[in-house]
Amino acid sequence: MMGNEEADDLHESREEMESLVLDEPSNGRSSASATVPDHHDPLLSSSSSSFSDRHNPNSSLNAFLDPPSYAEAIFTSFDPSSNGHETPQLSSNSNPRSSDYLYISISDPQKEQELSNSLVPGGTTFYTYLITTRTNLLEFGGPGSEFSVRRRFKDVVTLSDRLSESYRGFFIPLRPDKSVVESQVMAKQEFLEQRRASLEKYLRSLAAHPVIRRSEELRLFLEVKGKLPLAKSIDVASRVLDGAARLPRQLLGEEGMDVNAKGGRDLLRLFKELRQSMSTDWGGVKPLVVEEDKGFLERKERLAEFEQQLSNMSLQAESLVKAQQDIGETMGELGLAFVKLTKFETEEVLFESQNARAADMKNVATAAVKASRLYRELNAQTVKHLDKLHDYLGIFLAVGNAFSDRSSALLTVQTLSSELATLHARIEKLEAASSKIFGGDRSRMRKIEELKESIRVTEEAKTCAEREYEQIKENNRSELERLDKERHDDFMSMLRGFVVNQAGYAEKMANVWEKLAEETSGYAKDGS
Amino acid sequence: MIATQRSVSGSSQSPRSPSSQPYLSVSVTDPVKLGNGVQAYISYRVITKTNLPEYQGPEKIVIRRYSDFVWLRDRLFEKYKGIFIPPLPEKSAVEKFRFSAEFIEMRRQALDIFVNRIASHHELQQSEDLRTFLQADEETMERLRSQETGIFKKKPADLMQIFKDVQSKVSDVVLGKEKPVEESNPEYEKLKHYIFELENHLAEAQKHAYRLVKRHRELGQSLSDFGKAVKLLGACEGNSLGKAFSELGTKSETLSVKLQKEAHQLLMNFEEPLKDYVRAVQSIKATIAERANAFRRQCELAETTKLKEINLNKLTLMRSDKVGEAEIEYQELKAESEEATRMFEMIVRLMNEEIVRFQEQKTLDMGIAFHEFAKGQARLANGIANAWRSLIPKLEACSSSS
Numbered sequence: 022m023m024g025n026e027e028a029d030d031l032h033e034s035r036e037e038m039e040s041l042v043l044d045e046p047s048n049g050r051s052s053a054s055a056t057v058p059d060h061h062d063p064l065l066s067s068s069s070s071s072f073s074d075r076h077n078p079n080s081s082l083n084a085f086l087d088p089p090s091y092a093e094a095i096f097t098s099f100d101p102s103s104n105g106h107e108t109p110q111l112s113s114n115s116n117p118r119s120s121d122y123l124y125i126s127i128s129d130p131q132k133e134q135e136l137s138n139s140l141v142p143g144g145t146t147f148y149t150y151l152i153t154t155r156t157n158l159l160e161f162g163g164p165g166s167e168f169s170v171r172r173r174f175k176d177v178v179t180l181s182d183r184l185s186e187s188y189r190g191f192f193i194p195l196r197p198d199k200s201v202v203e204s205q206v207m208a209k210q211e212f213l214e215q216r217r218a219s220l221e222k223y224l225r226s227l228a229a230h231p232v233i234r235r236s237e238e239l240r241l242f243l244e245v246k247g248k249l250p251l252a253k254s255i256d257v258a259s260r261v262l263d264g265a266a267r268l269p270r271q272l273l274g275e276e277g278m279d280v281n282a283k284g285g286r287d288l289l290r291l292f293k294e295l296r297q298s299m300s301t302d303w304g305g306v307k308p309l310v311v312e313e314d315k316g317f318l319e320r321k322e323r324l325a326e327f328e329q330q331l332s333n334m335s336l337q338a339e340s341l342v343k344a345q346q347d348i349g350e351t352m353g354e355l356g357l358a359f360v361k362l363t364k365f366e367t368e369e370v371l372f373e374s375q376n377a378r379a380a381d382m383k384n385v386a387t388a389a390v391k392a393s394r395l396y397r398e399l400n401a402q403t404v405k406h407l408d409k410l411h412d413y414l415g416i417f418l419a420v421g422n423a424f425s426d427r428s429s430a431l432l433t434v435q436t437l438s439s440e441l442a443t444l445h446a447r448i449e450k451l452e453a454a455s456s457k458i459f460g461g462d463r464s465r466m467r468k469i470e471e472l473k474e475s476i477r478v479t480e481e482a483k484t485c486a487e488r489e490y491e492q493i494k495e496n497n498r499s500e501l502e503r504l505d506k507e508r509h510d511d512f513m514s515m516l517r518g519f520v521v522n523q524a525g526y527a528e529k530m531a532n533v534w535e536k537l538a539e540e541t542s543g544y545a546k547d548g549s
Numbered sequence: 550m551i552a553t554q555r556s557v558s559g560s561s562q563s564p565r566s567p568s569s570q571p572y573l574s575v576s577v578t579d580p581v582k583l584g585n586g587v588q589a590y591i592s593y594r595v596i597t598k599t600n601l602p603e604y605q606g607p608e609k610i611v612i613r614r615y616s617d618f619v620w621l622r623d624r625l626f627e628k629y630k631g632i633f634i635p636p637l638p639e640k641s642a643v644e645k646f647r648f649s650a651e652f653i654e655m656r657r658q659a660l661d662i663f664v665n666r667i668a669s670h671h672e673l674q675q676s677e678d679l680r681t682f683l684q685a686d687e688e689t690m691e692r693l694r695s696q697e698t699g700i701f702k703k704k705p706a707d708l709m710q711i712f713k714d715v716q717s718k719v720s721d722v723v724l725g726k727e728k729p730v731e732e733s734n735p736e737y738e739k740l741k742h743y744i745f746e747l748e749n750h751l752a753e754a755q756k757h758a759y760r761l762v763k764r765h766r767e768l769g770q771s772l773s774d775f776g777k778a779v780k781l782l783g784a785c786e787g788n789s790l791g792k793a794f795s796e797l798g799t800k801s802e803t804l805s806v807k808l809q810k811e812a813h814q815l816l817m818n819f820e821e822p823l824k825d826y827v828r829a830v831q832s833i834k835a836t837i838a839e840r841a842n843a844f845r846r847q848c849e850l851a852e853t854t855k856l857k858e859i860n861l862n863k864l865t866l867m868r869s870d871k872v873g874e875a876e877i878e879y880q881e882l883k884a885e886s887e888e889a890t891r892m893f894e895m896i897v898r899l900m901n902e903e904i905v906r907f908q909e910q911k912t913l914d915m916g917i918a919f920h921e922f923a924k925g926q927a928r929l930a931n932g933i934a935n936a937w938r939s940l941i942p943k944l945e946a947c948s949s950s951s
Binding site (some may be wrong): 344536 | 750
């Protein structure tokens with residue numbers, strides 16, 4: 022019974038439903054519905070243009086169905102505080118104490134040509150997006166500034182990479198996927214819109230983060246016109262060439278404030294740390310520095326549990342949305358079937374009783390179509406509310422990254438500690454050996470001096486690493502606090518929004534059905 | 550539930566005026582599964598309450614099974630040509646559901662309606678077969694049942710042929726077949742067309758009604774799953790947020806139950822009446838086929854009689870000694886022809902009455918079904934609204950106490 026037949030029915034009836042909504046029957050009441058703005062129902066507006074010009078074959082059907090009163094049927098939300106999707110973003114963007122705001126929007130995708138260094142004749146093309154920022158943050162040049170830049174997706178990747186290096190331990194929102202497959206498979210317009218929307222969401226979530234919004238990286242990205250002045254992401258292979266020469270500088274932290282163990286890591290260190298982590302895990306040797314913060318470990322476990330249940334709830338929410346959609350569609354099809362019946366019973370009247378029946382059927386059809394529309398709107402709102410679940414799943418991925426920043430920083434400290442231990446051990450051995458030779462062994466003495474120098478350098482690196490580790494721990498802690506608070510507020514408002522939405526639409530539907538019950542009350546057996 | 554028939558014939562619970570007004574009320578109850586394995590079947594108690602003299606006493610209870618009802622329907626169809634015999638629920642297509650509680654209840658309700666419609670039809674209620682059905686002991690019933698006759702026992706191929714004959718005039722002409730003998734009555738043509746089209750439209754409405762029942766169940770199931778998942782998430786939290794989650798989850802599960810209940814109501818009070826309407830229209834199609842048969846028979850006999858008359862005249866002129874024989878044959882044939890004409894005319898007359906009655910009845914039946922539909926949906930929607938609304942102050946309490 023399911024399958025193709027149903028799909029065809031749905032497609033057909035969906036079109037008929039659209040035309041019922043938008044077509045203007047010849048009676049005088051049509052003017053009210055004709056002027057209804059389409060933006061109230063985004064689900065309808067996309068197909069409206071395709072129908073407005075066509076001669077509508079179903080126009081005769083509409084003579085049997087009163088045009089929808091949009092004022093009656095449609096509203097976006099009951100709860101004024103959860104008006105649409107934008108408001109929560111804005112409110113988290115603005116700090117009530119100092120009323121800062123950082124508002125970003127993305128638009129106008131344009132095709133551009135890759136100029137130099139192109140091996141392919143004609144060059145490759147890519148798309149850029151116009152990123153407009155409105156802010157009064159001081160970092161951006163004072164109150165009420167507004168500016169735009171053009172950026173391509175690669176620039177966003179760069180921004181994201183630089184942020185994750187500079188802000189280790191923070192819950193940094195994840196950037197949108199590269200979606201290589203989708204960019205080939207999807208229609209261009211659709212893909213560009215999808216990408217535009219996801220980029221916008223990403224930048225806005227960066228702007229909503231109390232620490233990240235003030236970062237230099239973000240400022241450069243949003244403000245500096247022309248080429249993005251951030252170091253591009255380098256792959257590991259090219260780093261090998263530079264790696265060995267750059268090691269001392271990295272250890273001394275000359276590149277910047279923090280030792281960029283992750284970003285600028287060279288292969289040597291990489292292998293050392295891998296060996297270290299292996300010996301920690303497999304060697305049975307107690308590591309020198311252990312994650313001791315029991316409080317942290319407990320919290321981590323609880324968050325993992327929460328994430329799992331959240332993921333499950335998100336799945337169930339998806340099937341709830343699907344079920345709501347299905348019932349709405351079937352109700353609509355039922356309504357259409359009754360519209361056809363009504364038309365049929367009115368066309369060739371052979372018997373008196375057909376008129377009464379036709380009137381009844383028309384009422385049923387009207388009620389069913391109205392209910393179907395209500396289900397559709399209910400669902401659109403439900404999706405908006407339950408989308409929060411999806412957002413949080415993304416946040417948890419960011420949390421995971423922050424936690425692994427912590428463990429890799431710890432690993433660095435451990436590695437350096439064991440390096441130090443090794444160096445000390447070697448010095449001891451050499452000193453023990455050369456003490457047996459009277460006057461000392463010149464080469465051995467030299468060796469010892471070198472080792473002592475290594476120890477000094479390593480100790481400095483270890484101090485840096487320990488500082489970095491502590492910083493990351495602190496970042497984790499403050500972020501966890503922020504997460505707890507925001508999580509509480511976000512979920513409470515999500516639940517409330519969901520419940521109010523359900524209640525409101527259920528009431529509207531009750532009205533529709535009560536009206537039909539009244540219209541058919543003449544048939545009631547026991548005065549019910 | 551279609552109770553108008555009951556109220557006409559007197560409900561099984563409360564017969565109107567016990568002594569003065571004649572009443573005949575029947576109820577089909579207590580389905581019981583009997584037999585084992587492949588042979589298993591459902592039996593029903595059929596309780597008859599009446600004060601009609603033709604019946605053996607005020608109350609009688611018999612045990613009947615589905616094939617007994619089929620027997621009754623077939624007998625009535627044979628004997629009361631022209632009358633729309635009330636439809637029977639179908640044999641179950643899918644073996645799996647043959648004994649599901651829901652299927653049994655749907656069938657019981659449909660059988661109850663079937664018998665009551667017969668009992669309240671002014672012609673059919675006088676049928677001897679009805680009396681037999683309502684009163685005979687099980688052995689007699691079994692014996693009668695095994696003698697199978699009637700149009701519905703014909704092979705599907707034959708049935709299709711009969712319907713095809715009624716529908717396809719044009720194709721036969723095109724194919725060069727002999728033009729079938731058809732009534733050339735424009736009114737009747739319109740009626741036939743109406744009936745055939747009506748079946749299509751009704752079947753579609755019924756199909757969507759059935760799907761709507763399914764959708765209610767699916768929504769109920771997903772609300773239940775959603776509720777459970779929300780509660781599990783709440784258990785992770787433990788603070789006021791956790792409490793909010795758990796309240797929501799519980800509410801969701803409550804609503805799931807409401808949806809399942811409403812799905813059942815929708816099935817019994819809206820989808821089944823629509824299905825019943827479809828079956829009734831199919832029953833009319835069978836009567837249309839009968840009328841076509843009767844018409845054909847009448848024409849054939851009229852034709853044959855005419856030929857016999859011509860032959861007789863010829864023989865009379867020739868002063869043949871076969872005249873006597875031919876005379877007798879002619880008279881017999883003439884009587885048959887007149888009988889066939891009478892039969893046909895009776896069918897036409899009955900059909901005209903029946904169709905009016907049918908239309909009025911259907912308007913009533915559908916009106917009730919629509920009313921129940923509206924009430925059920927309103928009840929569900931209000932229940933949902935109230936449930937969610939009652940949750941809001943609890944959520945407020947949770948957020949303020951954070």
